[in-house]
Structures are given as C-alpha cells and as structure tokens.
Amino acid sequence: MVSVYNFSSAPSHREFHLPLRNxxxxxxxxxxxxxxxxxxxxxxxxxxxxxxxxxxxxxxDVNRADAVAREFGCKAFGSVQQLLTTHSEVQAASVAAPxxxxxxxxxxxxxxxxxxxxxxxxxxxxxxxxxxxxxxxxHKKIAQVGHLERFNPAVRATLPILTNPMFFEVHRLxxxxxxxxxxxxxxxxxxxxxxxxxxxxxxxxxxVRAVGLPILSGKVDIANVRxxxxxxxxxxxxxxxxxxxxxxxxxxxxxxxxxxxxxSRQEALVFTVGSDATEAGTPTVNPQIGVSKxxxxxxxxxxxxLKSFLRxxxxxxxxxxxxxxxxxxxxxxxxxxxxxxxHGKKVDLAxxxxxxx
Numbered sequence: 001m002v003s004v005y006n007f008s009s010a011p012s013h014r015e016f017h018l019p020l021r022n023x024x025x026x027x028x029x030x031x032x033x034x035x036x037x038x039x040x041x042x043x044x045x046x047x048x049x050x051x052x053x054x055x056x057x058x059x060x061d062v063n064r065a066d067a068v069a070r071e072f073g074c075k076a077f078g079s080v081q082q083l084l085t086t087h088s089e090v091q092a093a094s095v096a097a098p099x100x101x102x103x104x105x106x107x108x109x110x111x112x113x114x115x116x117x118x119x120x121x122x123x124x125x126x127x128x129x130x131x132x133x134x135x136x137x138x139h140k141k142i143a144q145v146g147h148l149e150r151f152n153p154a155v156r157a158t159l160p161i162l163t164n165p166m167f168f169e170v171h172r173l174x175x176x177x178x179x180x181x182x183x184x185x186x187x188x189x190x191x192x193x194x195x196x197x198x199x200x201x202x203x204x205x206x207x208v209r210a211v212g213l214p215i216l217s218g219k220v221d222i223a224n225v226r227x228x229x230x231x232x233x234x235x236x237x238x239x240x241x242x243x244x245x246x247x248x249x250x251x252x253x254x255x256x257x258x259x260x261x262x263x264s265r266q267e268a269l270v271f272t273v274g275s276d277a278t279e280a281g282t283p284t285v286n287p288q289i290g291v292s293k294x295x296x297x298x299x300x301x302x303x304x305x306l307k308s309f310l311r312x313x314x315x316x317x318x319x320x321x322x323x324x325x326x327x328x329x330x331x332x333x334x335x336x337x338x339x340x341x342x343h344g345k346k347v348d349l350a351x352x353x354x355x356x357x
Contacts, residue, residue, distance in 0.1 A: 023053040024310055025090050027083055029105055030097030031057045031068040034119065038094040041302050043072040045310075052310055055087050080108050090114055092142070092313045094306075099183060103128040106143070110135050115142035117309045117319075120195075121187045121333065122326035129327040136323060144309045144319035145326030147195040151304035153266045155196060157294040158259060161270060165200050167253045168235035173243035176216050184220040186212070186333050186340075190239035193250060194336075195321070195329040200252065203231035205332060212340035215242045225336050268294050 028039045035057070042054040056075035059065035069076035077083040083090065092115040095106050102123050106116045110132075122145050123129045136143040149155055170193045198205075205227055212223035222240040229235070248263035258271040272290045312319040 023051050024092055024313055025053050025055045025087070026310075027054075027056045027058060027077075027087070027090050027093045028068075029058040029080060029083075029093055029095045029109070030101070030119075031059045031064060032096070035059070035094070035096030036068050036071075037302055038096055038306070039068055039072050039074070041300070041306050042094075043074075045303070045306065050307065050310070051314070055090055056083055058083050080105055084109075084112050084114075092116070092310065094146075095119060096146075099187070100124050103132060106132055107135050110139050110141045110143070113139065113141075115313045117144045117146055117306070118326070119146040120148075120326065121183065121191055121330050122323065123330065126327065126331055126334065129323070129330055133323045133327065142309075142312050142316065142319060143323050144312065145321045145323060145329075146305065147192060147321045147326065147329065148301045148305055149192045149196055149263060150199070150321050151299075151301040151308065152261075152263050153296045153299055153301075153304075154261045154263060154268045156304075157296045158261060158268050161257070161259065161294065162200060163254045163257070164231075165252045165254045166231075166233050168197050168201075168233070168237070169251045170197065170235065170237040171247050171249050172238070173240045173245060173247040175244065175246060176221075176242050184212070184223070184337055185239045185241050186220060186223050186225075186336050187330075188239075189241060190223060190225070190237055190336070191329050191333045193237055193239070194332050195325065196250060197227070197235050197237070198328055198332065199325070201229050201231065201233050201235070203229040203233060205335075206230045208332075208335050208339045210336045210339040211343045212337075220337070220340060223336070223340060225339075227332075266296055266298055268296065270294060 026042055028035050028042065031039055039054060039057050042052060045052050046054055054072060054074045056077055057065050057068050058077045058080055060078060062076065062078050065076035065078065077086065093109050095102055095109070095116055095118045097105055099121055102118055106118050109116050123132060132143065172189045172193055174189060207228040209226040210223060212220035215221040221242045223238070225237045227235040227237070246264070250261045250263070252259055256273045260269045270292050272292070273288060308320050311317070
C-alpha cells in the first residue's frame, strides 16, 4: 500500500524540537519504482521525528525526478554532480539506479564524502565490488548493501534460535513484470535468499549445481539451485518471475527443529522435537513435537533498513549488511549463473530454442 501525505500539514522540524544541524541530510539517487520507495520512507521517517531530512532526489529522467520531488517535498536533480554542487551538506544517499551504474554513482558520492546505501545486487561484477570496497575504506565511509530481507521481522525473530542449520528449502516466486529485466532472476530475486542462507549457514560454499531458463525475457527467468556447504549443509533454492502466484518462503532444518519463515506474512513457525517440545510451544498431534511462534515486531523492512543505515551513519558504526556481505552474495549469484550456462550447453538449450522457433 502506498502512503499518501499532506506535506502542507506535516509537522515542521521546529515542532520536532530537532535543530536542523543535528539532522542527517539524505538524498536518493535513482527514483524508479524502488528508488521512489526509498524517498517515501525517508520522508515518512522525517515526519515521524527521526533525525533525518530528505534533501533531494536524483534521476536522469528529469520529469520523473520532478514528480517524485513534488510528491515528497524535496528538490529534484538530473545528476549527482548537480546535487553535490547545490547541496554540499548532503551526508548520506541511497543508490537505487540500475546495477550497471552502481559503481560510478556510489564512487562519486563517497569521493565527495557521502555515506551510501547501495541497492542489491551490489555491482555488475566482482571487480566493481572490489573497487567500491577500496573506495569506502580509503574515505572511511559507511557503505551498506540493500539486502532487504535481513530486516524482515520474521528473519530478525529467527536469529536468536539459530543453531546449526543443515538443510534449506527456499522458494521466491513472482508474477511477470517488466521491472528489473536488465538482470537475470538470480540477481533480481534469488540473491535475497542467497544472502540470508549465507548469513544463516555461516559456512563456505563447496559445490553449486544449477539450471535456469529464459521464458519471457532474454535473461534467465526461472532458476533452481542446489548448494552444498563445507559444513555439510544443503540448500535448495527456486526463484521465478513467471509464476502465477507470489511466494516468499524459506524453511530450514537444524538439530531437533524445523523452522518455517514466510517473508510476506512476516511470521515464523518453529517445530521442536524431543524433551524440549512442551517447553518450546504448544504440542501438536504428536506430543513429541511442539510448535511455537517467535515474537515478531511487525515493521516494513525498508523502514527498518533505512533506520539501521541512518544509525550507522550517525554512530559511525559498521552497517548490518556490509559491502563484504554484498560481494559474497554477488559472487555466489555469478557462480550460479555460470553453472546455469554450463548446464545449458550440456542439454543444448540454444538448439532446443531454435527448434521451438
């Protein structure tokens, strides 16, 4: 649901009793569908009394930039250079432009002393990711990667019960839209779950097996992956952007427990086996299995993500999702795409496509 605000009646900074100099001045670079959401949430946080001020939005499509700026009561710019020239006081920015522009835009911002939150995938290549790591280190800038599901309340509620996950089953399915067709479904959708599985498994990947197909675009639209970790953990992941339904679920097994997360519903179920079952929750039909729901504090993940980023900026602390985290997820996604290409050669997908044509 899109929030609509009457900015003329919104409280002023004076009413919040926050001196302007104590506010973190932010901008959003790239205000397509998701960039607009960044601008929306920054403005919502500003109106809710968070110490943040949305200075402006940047987009080469000046009509789009103007429209978003009018909607959220800030200024519009056609380039980062124009923003920095006009507003040298900008302290932090979200980079939500197409992936191929992430390096150049984030580098320009960090070189000018601006902390950045870079949408996923971090960059188009590992070399570009390494350059961003170097730039951030050189200028001592806060740089966070926009792996949004880290801030899903269900994921956060699951962290305290993690022990030793040994098997994951993950499904992320979406109906087809023309958004994000510049990248494969692995980099568009599956990378969310790759980041979560890597964070949960805490083990290097030992083997990757993958298959994927282009269906309605020139990129891979549906993919299935099997990962084996050095710990012995196995993860099966399926991502599709040509589904008839929207599914966002992750399930994993660990000793004596089965945990089911529903990203969309922001809830988790925990099934515990054995002597701890009655303590863990309400018994099921089988008295040896107890089921419980970890307490979940409902919140829009993007709100939580941007608040976390702003806190890291103010406190000069490490962000929840670092550039190294983003690089690790990108490296695995690229390895998966390479495996998909190799599998395609084995079964001659190109030849099959010609026959069908």
